[in-house]
Structures are given as structure tokens and as C-alpha cells.
Amino acid sequence: xxxxxxxxxxxxxxxxxxxxxxxxxxxxxxxxxxxxxxxxxxxxxxxxxxxxxxxxxxxxxxxxxxxxxxxxxxxxxxxxxxxxxxxxxxxxxxxxxxxxxxxxxxxxxxxxxxxxxxxxxxxxxxxxxxxxxxxxxxxxxxxxxxxxxxxxxxxxxxxxxxxxxxxxxxxxxxxxxxxxxxxxxxxxxxxxxxxxxxxxxxxxxxxxxxxxxxxxxxxxxxxxxxxxxxxxxxxxxxxxxxxxxxxxxxxxxxxxxxxxxxxxxxxxxxxxxxxxxxxxxxxxxxxxxxxxxxxxxxxxxxxxxxxxxxxxxxxxxxxxxxxxxxxxxxxxxxxxxxxxxxxxxxxxxxxxxxxxxxxxxxxxxxxxxxxxxxxxxxxxxxxxxxxxxxxx
Amino acid sequence: xxxxxxxxxxxxxxxxxxxxxxxxxxxxxxxxxxxxxxxxxxxxxxxxxxxxxxxxxxxxxxxxxxxxxxxxxxxxxxxxxxxxxxxxxxxxxxxxxxxxxxxxxxxxxxxxxxxxxxxxxxxxxxxxxxxxxxxxxxxxxxxxxxxxxxxxxxxxxxxxxxxxxxxxxxxxxxxxxxxxxxxxxxxxxxxxxxxxxxxxxxxxxxxxxxxxxxxxxxxxxxxxxxxxxxxxxxxxxxxxxxxx
Numbered sequence: 001x002x003x004x005x006x007x008x009x010x011x012x013x014x015x016x017x018x019x020x021x022x023x024x025x026x027x028x029x030x031x032x033x034x035x036x037x038x039x040x041x042x043x044x045x046x047x048x049x050x051x052x053x054x055x056x057x058x059x060x061x062x063x064x065x066x067x068x069x070x071x072x073x074x075x076x077x078x079x080x081x082x083x084x085x086x087x088x089x090x091x092x093x094x095x096x097x098x099x100x101x102x103x104x105x106x107x108x109x110x111x112x113x114x115x116x117x118x119x120x121x122x123x124x125x126x127x128x129x130x131x132x133x134x135x136x137x138x139x140x141x142x143x144x145x146x147x148x149x150x151x152x153x154x155x156x157x158x159x160x161x162x163x164x165x166x167x168x169x170x171x172x173x174x175x176x177x178x179x180x181x182x183x184x185x186x187x188x189x190x191x192x193x194x195x196x197x198x199x200x201x202x203x204x205x206x207x208x209x210x211x212x213x214x215x216x217x218x219x220x221x222x223x224x225x226x227x228x229x230x231x232x233x234x235x236x237x238x239x240x241x242x243x244x245x246x247x248x249x250x251x252x253x254x255x256x257x258x259x260x261x262x263x264x265x266x267x268x269x270x271x272x273x274x275x276x277x278x279x280x281x282x283x284x285x286x287x288x289x290x291x292x293x294x295x296x297x298x299x300x301x302x303x304x305x306x307x308x309x310x311x312x313x314x315x316x317x318x319x320x321x322x323x324x325x326x327x328x329x330x331x332x333x334x335x336x337x338x339x340x341x342x343x344x345x346x347x348x349x350x351x352x353x354x355x356x357x358x359x360x361x362x363x364x365x366x367x368x369x370x371x372x373x374x375x376x377x378x379x380x381x382x383x384x385x386x387x388x389x390x391x392x
Numbered sequence: 393x394x395x396x397x398x399x400x401x402x403x404x405x406x407x408x409x410x411x412x413x414x415x416x417x418x419x420x421x422x423x424x425x426x427x428x429x430x431x432x433x434x435x436x437x438x439x440x441x442x443x444x445x446x447x448x449x450x451x452x453x454x455x456x457x458x459x460x461x462x463x464x465x466x467x468x469x470x471x472x473x474x475x476x477x478x479x480x481x482x483x484x485x486x487x488x489x490x491x492x493x494x495x496x497x498x499x500x501x502x503x504x505x506x507x508x509x510x511x512x513x514x515x516x517x518x519x520x521x522x523x524x525x526x527x528x529x530x531x532x533x534x535x536x537x538x539x540x541x542x543x544x545x546x547x548x549x550x551x552x553x554x555x556x557x558x559x560x561x562x563x564x565x566x567x568x569x570x571x572x573x574x575x576x577x578x579x580x581x582x583x584x585x586x587x588x589x590x591x592x593x594x595x596x597x598x599x600x601x602x603x604x605x606x607x608x609x610x611x612x613x614x615x616x617x618x619x620x621x622x623x624x625x626x627x628x629x630x631x632x633x634x635x636x
Contacts, residue, residue, distance in 0.1 A: 030496050030497055030500060031493075031495050031500065032497075033496065037495065039424070039425070039489075039492045039493060042480040042483040042484050042493060043480065043484050069615075070614055070615050070618065071614070072619065072621075072622050101479075102477050102479060103478020103479075103480065103500040104476060104477050104500065105477070105478075107458070107475075107476065107477035107478070108477055110477050111457050114458040114459045114460075114475055116454075116459040118454045118455075118594065119454060119455050119456055119459075119481075120455065120596075121457035121481050122457040122458075123597065123600070165608065165611045165615070168607070168611060169604055169608060169611075172607060173600060173603065173604070176596075177597075180593060180596045180597060181481070183593045183595070183596055184454070184455060184485045184589050184592055184593045185451075185484065185485055185487070187583065187584060188484075196592070196596075199596050329489075
């Protein structure tokens with residue numbers, strides 16, 4: 001275990017060194033100096049992976065929060081904080097990566113003062129900004145608990161439910177809107193991917209992969225921090241995933257039949273191949289394994305399903321933003337070494353911060369524990385003996 | 393602005409005049425670039441100007457998250473580099489693939505034809521229209537230009553195909569083209585249809601109020617039911633505990 005950690009630490013250090021060089025090059029040579037982007041292909045890996053995948057993979061935050069707070073399923077609380085931390089860091093990394101991709105990152109705040117309600121990206125920008133704030137607030141109790149700031153916790157408890165509701169609405173809006181970004185260019189996306197249902201596809205696939213990410217994150221935390229995996233919870237999530245996945249399969253099927261995509265389904269081309277791999281990994285194999293092989297009750301198989309879905313999801317977003325676009329524009333875009341390094345470096349940074357958060361904040365403690373020590377101080381403040389808890 | 397491809401001789405005077413107007417190096421560029429806001433492409437026996445079409449319902453204006461692109465009442469679509477944050481959505485969304493980017497700059501800007509907005513508001517002609525030696529470019533109000541184009545087709549039916557490119561395509565454009573052969577032979581995008589592209593986005597975007605109200609109401613109802621059930625369960629639990 002110790003050697004393992006050292007290996008990963010060294011790998012992280014090497015990545016960060018290259019990431020620093022990439023950062024230097026990006027901000028001294030401009031986008032043209034480090035990316036394979038061109039006038040024919042203005043959006044590349046940073047949009048496809050860092051933005052589309054980053055936001056999508058962070059969807060576990062709002063789904064688990066909704067399950068615990070809105071549906072009242074207290075039994076899932078053990079995975080709530082890690083899921084919210086994953087989501088919060090995910091969104092911070094999305095914004096971080098956006099600063100690399102924008103030509104003039106210092107103008108990133110302009111949507112605050114310059115409104116264009118007809119722009120999908122304007123809406124996504126606002127939603128991401130507001131939802132990152134919501135996530136910061138949802139995550140804040142871990143910090144307050146660490147600081148033993150009981151009063152904040154009690155105030156927080158009152159706003160939790162509206163906060164979670166706002167989070168669900170904002171997530172629904174911008175997860176789907178990331179798909180709407182591509183609605184305006186039917187002529188530029190390959191028919192296998194273009195659909196007027198793109199926003200729905202993006203939302204439903206994000207919901208299902210959000211749950212898969214909880215399993216992936218549990219496994220990685222187990223490997224990195226020796227944390228116990230909450231198998232009963234993951235098993236339930238495995239069963240829930242079936243619903244959005246079937247929905248996705250049915251909608252995509254009908255859409256292919258109705259739209260022009262069907263005839264490309266059995267063509268011999270790179271696009272068709274990638275389309276099949278994407279959907280096998282994201283939809284077909286997980287459904288077969290969960291429904292036919294009881295994968296949700298078999299830990300190893302369940303983890304395999306989760307990793308497959310995450311892989312298929314990443315491929316889906318890359319396919320929409322790169323494969324489908326290049327199929328019509330024929331710019332032959334392929335990311336440069338530095339583009340890949342920035343993407344990998346951003347993920348590494350997120351992982352390191354996650355590790356630090358786990359080390360210094362009570363991420364794996366359940367919330368009822370908080371109440372136990374917060375309540376005596378503030379609900380019955382006259383008990384002098386309890387007040388010491390506050391300064392401890 | 394009307395461009396008559398049957399008159400154009402491909403002399404590139406329009407490109408040179410444009411480059412001079414905007415301080416770009418005056419060299420021949422076959423493709424649109426960050427230093428060539430217009431160009432002339434050879435298509436078979438004809439020459440075709442390439443430039444911003446100045447759509448009546450422009451995709452670029454609709455997608456820009458910071459409103460850096462504006463459709464002016466006079467017709468031109470103009471760009472405000474101070475507002476731009478460099479997301480390049482306009483480039484991705486443009487059905488004619490017109491906006492170009494200063495990729496190697498550290499303060500990159502979008503470059504696209506503005507129909508010389510600063511000149512025409514002073515009553516001058518766009519640089520390209522002024523420079524054209526064969527009168528292939530006519531500048532004027534869209535109404536007059538459209539009438540002129542129709543008149544040319546009626547008066548010389550042998551010279552023109554009976555279609556004005558830009559009259560209806562994706563909701564109409566402020567740059568109109570006349571041609572001697574069907575437009576698809578000149579690499580014009582005829583497959584785009586007459587529906588303005590931003591309507592495709594608006595179909596989804598306009599549903600936001602419904603999603604928010606219905607979603608919000610659903611969640612509040614759900615929470616009310618769940619919360620009530622939980623409270624009852626707790627009260628029952630307490631009473632049971634006391635009885636024991």
C-alpha cells in the first residue's frame with residue numbers, strides 16, 4: 001500500500017510539472033501555440049472533456065442530495081458528503097479549466113453584466129456559477145464542523161432543503177443545456193449524434209453516470225484512504241441506474257429511427273465504431289449486466305459496470321463535441337500533448353485537493369454526529385458544562 | 393449588399409481594399425483568415441466572394457454569452473472586442489463558418505466582416521464595394537438591393553438563375569448573391585433551409601420557465617409528503633418509547 005501511494009504521488013508530481021509547463025506555454029504563446037485548434041475546429045478537448053465531462057461526472061452531487069434531503073432516504077447519507085465534495089471540486093475544476101480555454105479569461109465574469117438570454121452558454125454560465133455557490137454551501141458544514149462553528153450549522157440546517165431544491169433545478173437546467181449548445185448546428189454534427197433531444201440525452205445520461213461516479217469514487221477512496229466501501233448503498237444505486245439507462249436506450253432508439261441516424265448504424269466508419277463502443281459501455285452492457293447478471297449484488301461486477309459507464313459517458317461527450325463535428329467539418333482535429341496535459345493536470349489537481357479535504361475535514365463522518373455535539377451548546381446553552389465543547 | 397457573381401472577375405481588389413481598411417498586411421489570401429475578412433474563391437468558371445452574410449437572424453448573435461455581437465438596425469452584424477471573452481461559440485455556431493480567430497495572440501479577437509459599419513454610418517461605401525472595378529458589389533438598403541436583384545433576373549433571364557441567394561435562406565441575409573448557374577454548383581450552402589438556426593435553440597431554451605415552475609412545485613410537494621411522513625413516524629416512535 002505504501003509503495004503504491006508513493007508511486008501515485010510521483011506520477012502526480014510528474015504530471016504537475018508538465019501541467020506547470022503547459023500553463024506557462026498557454027499564457028505566453030496563446031491558444032495557437034499549444035492547441036491543435038483552428039478556425040475550422042474552434043472547440044477541442046478542453047470543451048469536450050474538461051467542461052462537458054467535468055460537469056456531467058459531477059452530477060452525483062445533486063442526485064444524492066435529492067435522495068437524502070428530498071426523498072428522505074437517510075440510509076444514503078454516508079455517501080452524501082463525498083458525493084458533494086466530488087461535485088464541488090468537479091465544478092471548481094471546470095471553471096479552472098475554462099480559464100485555459102477562453103481566449104480572454106480575464107473577461108470570464110462578463111455574463112454577469114452583459115445579458116443575452118437567447119444564448120445557451122449565457123444560461124449555462126449563470127447556472128454553473130449559481131450551482132457552484134450552492135455546492136460550496138452544501139459542502140460548508142464539513143468546514144464548520146471542523147472549526148466547531150455550531151451556530152452556522154444550525155442556521156444551515158434551516159436553509160438546507162431550499163438549497164438542495166435550487167441545486168436540483170440548476171443542475172437539471174445546465175446539465176441539459178450543455179446538450180442544447182449543439183442544437184444550433186444540425187449541419188455540423190454527424191446524424192448519429194445530432195438530435196433535437198440532445199438536451200434530454202445529456203440530462204438523463206448525467207443522472208445515471210452521477211450514480212456510477214459515486215461507486216467509482218467509493219472504490220478510489222477505498223484504494224487511497226482505506227475507507228470501507230458502502231456496498232448496500234452502491235447496490236441500491238446499481239438498481240436505480242437501470243431507470244435512466246432504459247429511458248436513454250428507448251429514447252435514443254426511437255430518435256435514431258425517426259432521425260437520419262439509422263442508416264449509419266451499420267456503416268463501416270470510425271464514427272459508427274465509436275458510436276457503438278460509446279453506447280455499449282454507457283447503456284447496453286450495464287443494462288445487460290445489472291438486469292441479466294445481478295451485477296448490482298456482485299461487488300466486483302458492479303464496480304466494472306460503474307467504470308464502464310464512466311468510460312462510455314466520457315466517450316459520448318467527446319464524440320458529440322469532437323467526433324461528430326469532425327465528421328462534417330473534416331478538420332482532422334486531434335489534441336496536442338499539451339492539451340492532454342492540461343486536461344490530465346486539472347483532474348490531478350482535483351484529486352489532490354480531494355485527498356487534502358479527506359485528510360483535514362470530516363468528509364466520512366455522518367451528519368447525525370454533528371447534531372450530537374452542536375445541539376447541547378445551542379439548544380440548551382445554559383448548561384455551562386457543555387459550552388466547553390465549542391472551544392475544544 | 394448585392395454581389396453579382398456573373399460580373400466578378402476575381403481581381404481580389406475587394407480583399408486588398410479590405411485589408412488596407414483594417415490595417416492587415418496586403419497580401420492575397422485564398423481563404424478567410426484573421427487577416428482576411430473577405431476573399432474570392434474560384435468555383436468552375438465563376439468567382440464567388442466569401443464574407444460574413446450578415447444574417448437577419450444571426451446564429452452568432454444568438455449564441456454569444458456576453459452579447460459581444462450585435463445585429464445593427466442598418467443590417468451589418470458587428471463585434472465588440474472589449475465584451476468578448478473568447479469562448480468561440482460564434483465560430484462553432486456560424487452556419488457559413490465565417491468568424492476567424494487570432495489564435496496566436498495573447499489578447500485574441502474574432503475577425504469578421506462588419507460591412508464597414510464605421511464607414512456606412514458616415515454615408516460612405518464599404519471599402520470592398522468602393523474598390524470593385526466591375527461593379528459586382530452594390531451597396532444599399534436591403535429593400536432596394538432586393539428590387540435591383542429581381543430586376544436583373546427579369547431583364548436578363550438568360551444571364552441569371554431565377555434565385556437570389558440570401559433572400560430566404562435561414563431567415564434571410566443582408567448580403568445577397570446572384571449567379572448564372574445553380575448555387576449548389578458554386579459551393580453555396582443550399583441545404584440549410586429557410587428556418588433561422590436560433591429557433592432550434594430557442595425551442596429548448598424557452599422551456600426553462602416551465603421546467604423551473606413544474607420542477608419546483610414537484611419537489612416541494614414531494615418534500616412536503618416525505619417530511620410529514622417522517623415527522624409522524626418520529627412522533628409515533630416517541631409515544632411508543634414513552635409508553636414502554
